[in-house]
Amino acid sequence: MEYLQVKSTNPEILEGGENGGAVTAILLSLLENEDVDGILNMKKHDDVYDGMPSYITTPEELLETTGSLHCAPIMTADIIAKYLKDSKIALTTKPCDAMAIDEIIKRNGLNRDNIFMIGLNCGGTVSPLKAEKMIELYYDVDPKDVVSEEINKGKFIIELANGEEKDVKIDDLELEGYGRRENCQRCELKIPRKADIACGNWGSSKGYTFVEINTERGEEVIQNAIDKGYIEVKEPSEKQVAIRKKVENVMIKMAKKKQKAQLEKEYPSPDELQDILTRCIKCYRCRDVCPICNCKVCSLEKEYLQQSPEEKPDPLLMHGIRMGHMAFSCINCGQCEDVCPVEIPLAKIYQRVQLKYREETGYVPGVTSGKPPMYSPDKEEVAE
Amino acid sequence: MLTINHSICPECSMGCGLNLISKDGEIVGVNPYKNHPINEGKNCKNSIDNINTIKSAPKISEYDYNQKITESVELLKKYDSNDVTIITSGKTDNADLEKIVDFAQEKDYNIVAYENNFTKIDSELIPTYEDVEKSDLIISIGDVYRNNSLIARRIIHAQQNNAKTININVTDNLAGYNSDEFKKIESYDEIINVLEKIETTKDTIIVINDINSTENYEKIGEYVKEKGIKILTLYKHPNTFSVLNTIQCVQKEELMESINNSKLLLVINEELSEILDDECLENKDIIKLSSTDADAIPIRAWYEKDGSFTNSEGLTQEFEDAVQNEDNQIKTISEILTLVGQEI
Numbered sequence: 050m051e052y053l054q055v056k057s058t059n060p061e062i063l064e065g066g067e068n069g070g071a072v073t074a075i076l077l078s079l080l081e082n083e084d085v086d087g088i089l090n091m092k093k094h095d096d097v098y099d100g101m102p103s104y105i106t107t108p109e110e111l112l113e114t115t116g117s118l119h120c121a122p123i124m125t126a127d128i129i130a131k132y133l134k135d136s137k138i139a140l141t142t143k144p145c146d147a148m149a150i151d152e153i154i155k156r157n158g159l160n161r162d163n164i165f166m167i168g169l170n171c172g173g174t175v176s177p178l179k180a181e182k183m184i185e186l187y188y189d190v191d192p193k194d195v196v197s198e199e200i201n202k203g204k205f206i207i208e209l210a211n212g213e214e215k216d217v218k219i220d221d222l223e224l225e226g227y228g229r230r231e232n233c234q235r236c237e238l239k240i241p242r243k244a245d246i247a248c249g250n251w252g253s254s255k256g257y258t259f260v261e262i263n264t265e266r267g268e269e270v271i272q273n274a275i276d277k278g279y280i281e282v283k284e285p286s287e288k289q290v291a292i293r294k295k296v297e298n299v300m301i302k303m304a305k306k307k308q309k310a311q312l313e314k315e316y317p318s319p320d321e322l323q324d325i326l327t328r329c330i331k332c333y334r335c336r337d338v339c340p341i342c343n344c345k346v347c348s349l350e351k352e353y354l355q356q357s358p359e360e361k362p363d364p365l366l367m368h369g370i371r372m373g374h375m376a377f378s379c380i381n382c383g384q385c386e387d388v389c390p391v392e393i394p395l396a397k398i399y400q401r402v403q404l405k406y407r408e409e410t411g412y413v414p415g416v417t418s419g420k421p422p423m424y425s426p427d428k429e430e431v432a433e
Numbered sequence: 434m435l436t437i438n439h440s441i442c443p444e445c446s447m448g449c450g451l452n453l454i455s456k457d458g459e460i461v462g463v464n465p466y467k468n469h470p471i472n473e474g475k476n477c478k479n480s481i482d483n484i485n486t487i488k489s490a491p492k493i494s495e496y497d498y499n500q501k502i503t504e505s506v507e508l509l510k511k512y513d514s515n516d517v518t519i520i521t522s523g524k525t526d527n528a529d530l531e532k533i534v535d536f537a538q539e540k541d542y543n544i545v546a547y548e549n550n551f552t553k554i555d556s557e558l559i560p561t562y563e564d565v566e567k568s569d570l571i572i573s574i575g576d577v578y579r580n581n582s583l584i585a586r587r588i589i590h591a592q593q594n595n596a597k598t599i600n601i602n603v604t605d606n607l608a609g610y611n612s613d614e615f616k617k618i619e620s621y622d623e624i625i626n627v628l629e630k631i632e633t634t635k636d637t638i639i640v641i642n643d644i645n646s647t648e649n650y651e652k653i654g655e656y657v658k659e660k661g662i663k664i665l666t667l668y669k670h671p672n673t674f675s676v677l678n679t680i681q682c683v684q685k686e687e688l689m690e691s692i693n694n695s696k697l698l699l700v701i702n703e704e705l706s707e708i709l710d711d712e713c714l715e716n717k718d719i720i721k722l723s724s725t726d727a728d729a730i731p732i733r734a735w736y737e738k739d740g741s742f743t744n745s746e747g748l749t750q751e752f753e754d755a756v757q758n759e760d761n762q763i764k765t766i767s768e769i770l771t772l773v774g775q776e777i
Contacts, residue, residue: 330578
């Protein structure tokens, strides 16, 4: 089996989850059958704009995580690599999470056997505060009244406490500088095929989750969940498979267009870039959150590369070096740009270099098997 | 067990949010708090350095307070109240600050704080952080880029909206490199002369994080009033705003004088060795309450307690115990002062 339509048999999951509730049902199956020590998942904290990564060890907590949180652009790959690498865990992975995990595994930072990756198809995420402003401006709604949101058929849809739904076309929102994060707009990977299974609603029948099975382990996970009564399944029609493919292709085409606009037409000139990089305070947050940067000893903090606080920052001593060390593997997750306190468009800078590298070598980070062609064996020594 | 909880950074008075990662009751890392209205998941180097220091510091979750409290009570009983001076700082949250002030008043002790030469400023002169983004002329004093990067971000937004920026500093600095004009001065004693030559607009905002004397800061305050503009002061401690409104804040010389005139110092959440020469503390009895000094009576750290503080724009922010270690038996300042107060 390659494609299935999956539905949870648990009414509580069906009520709170999106489509067929397959993701929560499969996670529940893994947890209750003790296939994993715990689950790392996003949980609604204060409201729908406040997604918090949560390590879950009980079914009750897991049921609190049903449903999507598009306004929580948080990555979990670095949390596993830093704090949970010795645990057997399941986690939901957007395409960027899956790419990040793949690159970390290539650098010996994680053991794939310890991780059950339940992939989520993704058209992009929205920055939470921008989402609130956008909802106020374009939906004429108090953002606090929103109880859930989803991205479907090119629209950002909100549901209010009274059950009312409102939607606006994402294209229209993005024209006004709202909508998805810019790196998400440029992202070409919509289905995380490095995950054991990839779940989503594209092409699915109403009330079902469309699941693509990518690994043998994914097949086992699904079979176990069926056998133990967590899910029921049916095969999608050829038409449904074709619809899903079409949605994916349209989104990839749109991403390429955005790459052209943001990385060529609107890209800062060398002089502008020099000015922008002069803001860098060397907080190293871009490195800290980067899933590619997981060397134990980081060159950036070497004594001979430091400047006094009075000196004008030399971009080569920070981003020049960082670029040489990781840009070939940049997955365009946008975390570096999200956390930069001085608004340096880092994801654009690094993705632009990666795309040039891709042109020359064919290497797609997080997707291509094996290490990048210019990968230095020295990294093995500093990685772990 | 791994947990992630919201908290607020205590490294300056901006009030930036962060998500703290704890494992088995100890802080192990930080995750971006992207829904925080002040910093949107961005944190500066000071914030991250602080977390890294906490991560590598020895951990205490148990302490036998009985003996230390008995010793402290004996010392406090030994001296007349006017020989006792409490020294605290803006590192103390609102509830503990209130308790310290009550304790001082009840026992008739002196109480002072040193807040880097800043003094109370009229609330109508203080802009919001959002006002900074809307300003058309921003005059920064000190290196606000390096020391308060999240306000630098607001200045960058203002520049993108065509605001003009001027930096005044006694050294070359990052704020200077990133401003339209940099005015290097020999000393902050020249600051008023330099400001007087700038043609301000009604939306001008001064953003300041450094000054050499209270007198010069007060002169800037007068200048701001006269010109009808605003001033945002970025303090080095999270709750300096409340301290300035509650306690007599002194300059270094006055602090030294207070110490000289005292026989017993009750130092709460302040590192005097970072302000004064150790010599001035010789021959003084000292009771110290600190979350970072291993020789002091331990108190709950910022991240390990519920509390509130008032940030630079005058907004009171609440925070919760982000570690939630049920085995942590370390007491808060208020709890310790209550125990001490009962014994005197």
